[in-house]
């Protein structure tokens with residue numbers, strides 16, 4: 001749960017910065033960065049949402 005939360009959170013922060021770097025093009029589906037952004041976003045949802053990961057982590061502390 002710790003690894004899932006941390007890696008997907010970090011992935012989204014990095015991809016968000018990359019998208020910002022591309023400006024408006026980063027938001028257009030014709031550009032690979034937009035697809036990377038979409039793919040990264042779901043990682044915080046499936047396989048157990050990151051909110052649920054935090055609950056699991058909290059229980060173990």
Ligand SMILES: Cc1cc2nc3c(=O)[nH]c(=O)nc-3n(C[C@H](O)[C@H](O)[C@H](O)COP(=O)(O)OP(=O)(O)OC[C@H]3O[C@@H](n4cnc5c(N)ncnc54)[C@H](O)[C@@H]3O)c2cc1C
Nearest residue numbers: 041042043044045046047048049050051052053054055056
């Ligand atoms: C593309 C895709 C593929 C998938 N593939 C699979 C698969 O192969 N096998 C499989 O079993 N499942 C699969 N899923 C389902 C996936 O695991 C669930 O979507 C995920 O667990 C979230 O459940 P939910 O969609 O019902 O959201 P919900 O549980 O309804 O959550 C909605 C929101 O509320 C938040 N939330 C819920 N409960 C709490 C709480 N107690 N405290 C704080 N926040 C809370 C969540 O974090 C989320 O942000 C897939 C989903 C998608 C989108």
